[in-house]
Amino acid sequence: MRRRSWEGMRLGFSKERETRVIDRRSFVSASATAAAALAVGCERTPSSADGPTLIVGANVFDVRTGAMRPNTSLLLDGERIDAVAPTSELNASSSAVSGAEIVDGSGTWIAPGLIDAHVHLSHILYQSQMTGDEVLPFYLGHGVTSIRGTGDNVPAQTMVARYADSRPDTSPRVFRCSFLIDRDPPWHTDVGWPLTDVDQVAPFVEEMAAWGVTTLKLYIGVTREIGRRVIEEGHARGLVVSGHLLDYHTGDAVQDGLDCVEHIYTVSNFLLADPDDRHSIDLDSVEASRLVDTIAESGARVDPTLMVFWGTLLFMDQPEVFDHADNLPVPGRLRRFWAKDRDRRMLDWGSAPLAVREATWAKYLRLTGMLRAAGVQLLVGTDAPEPQVAPGASLHHEMELLVESGMTPAEVLTAATLENARILRQDDEIGSIEPGRLADLILLDADPLEDIRNSRRIRHVVRGGRVLDPAAILLDAPTE
Numbered sequence: 001m002r003r004r005s006w007e008g009m010r011l012g013f014s015k016e017r018e019t020r021v022i023d024r025r026s027f028v029s030a031s032a033t034a035a036a037a038l039a040v041g042c043e044r045t046p047s048s049a050d051g052p053t054l055i056v057g058a059n060v061f062d063v064r065t066g067a068m069r070p071n072t073s074l075l076l077d078g079e080r081i082d083a084v085a086p087t088s089e090l091n092a093s094s095s096a097v098s099g100a101e102i103v104d105g106s107g108t109w110i111a112p113g114l115i116d117a118h119v120h121l122s123h124i125l126y127q128s129q130m131t132g133d134e135v136l137p138f139y140l141g142h143g144v145t146s147i148r149g150t151g152d153n154v155p156a157q158t159m160v161a162r163y164a165d166s167r168p169d170t171s172p173r174v175f176r177c178s179f180l181i182d183r184d185p186p187w188h189t190d191v192g193w194p195l196t197d198v199d200q201v202a203p204f205v206e207e208m209a210a211w212g213v214t215t216l217k218l219y220i221g222v223t224r225e226i227g228r229r230v231i232e233e234g235h236a237r238g239l240v241v242s243g244h245l246l247d248y249h250t251g252d253a254v255q256d257g258l259d260c261v262e263h264i265y266t267v268s269n270f271l272l273a274d275p276d277d278r279h280s281i282d283l284d285s286v287e288a289s290r291l292v293d294t295i296a297e298s299g300a301r302v303d304p305t306l307m308v309f310w311g312t313l314l315f316m317d318q319p320e321v322f323d324h325a326d327n328l329p330v331p332g333r334l335r336r337f338w339a340k341d342r343d344r345r346m347l348d349w350g351s352a353p354l355a356v357r358e359a360t361w362a363k364y365l366r367l368t369g370m371l372r373a374a375g376v377q378l379l380v381g382t383d384a385p386e387p388q389v390a391p392g393a394s395l396h397h398e399m400e401l402l403v404e405s406g407m408t409p410a411e412v413l414t415a416a417t418l419e420n421a422r423i424l425r426q427d428d429e430i431g432s433i434e435p436g437r438l439a440d441l442i443l444l445d446a447d448p449l450e451d452i453r454n455s456r457r458i459r460h461v462v463r464g465g466r467v468l469d470p471a472a473i474l475l476d477a478p479t480e
């Protein structure tokens, strides 16, 4: 690969070059990665070359308009995007790109790297005798370049995040969350944290902020008094507050300033005709439209995580779910935990007749559509690695389910990139293809706006400017 000097070659493409400190990391071309992986038994050695990369003549997804920009070129430099312009202006013969590594983008559709807005990095894995670093390649190998933790052991997550930073060729960016803030004793003994006195809130939030989490997560047993204080203290420190709630009513929480509602049933559980029957959701009631409107007016986001209802809670006994192709590459330890968990779930959610569960599923999809229609911004999260929610692959399935709920592929793709970046307060760094942003991208062989399932057809993943081969990344993942 040739190097070139950047002096005097900016052409006004980049807004902040002078002030930005560029970390000139190595680029790894797809073929070099794969070849190296095969040559040394999967021990990949990143190329030592560095320099700009030009992707020429692609279709580029614009999250601002929801449209593909045909015949567009991208200039990457170091870990960032330097220029996005029509190929007629930016191509291999442009003086601005002399010396750049050229990647032929014709016949590809490029979207920002995907973000999973709801994952766990110690919970579930702990029960499976796995560590969070072991699942990271599954995300990056499926085009998920960032993941948003939503409640875990904080030191454990921090170690996973450090590992991810040290292995950018196989890991997504990791954004961390607090423990699950709950009653005493907490529902989850491995990742819960009881807060029962308002005086405990400020020190706890301060501690979480010092750890560097982006999100505070309120959990099912938290009271309104505690929850409201967490929201105040969290916002005072620039943290996002999310909630999977039961005792604290979602309508109250969003009016108190909750930023994000996790799981569609954190809405529907407050719309039960019979409080003892989780399937008795009434979406035609006055309460239903009132709650949907309250959420919309508050500006809170909803992260439906339809995958965990499909995979873990409603249809875990159905072969098309537990034997789904996405589950096959999942490590044996995790799959064995899933199988054990299935028996337990069958006695609970799974005990209702299939037709009842299917009716509840239809209501979840309908409620998701109602929220969207009312103007609520939806996020795209999965709850991986909950049973039958495969890390990485499940984000594509979640996008398919959101399309089924009535969103367009462009809306879903924007939600999975820009909107998920916004809930991380990272939209000035990731989630869009614009000069100055980190070069986190997926290059697809087919148009995801035509069929969202085309998001799975990943030719290259680009993570911080490194052009990577998804198959080679997955070679790094454990099978057992």
Ligand SMILES: [Zn+2]
Pocket: 118, 119, 120, 150, 383
């Ligand atoms: Zn979760």
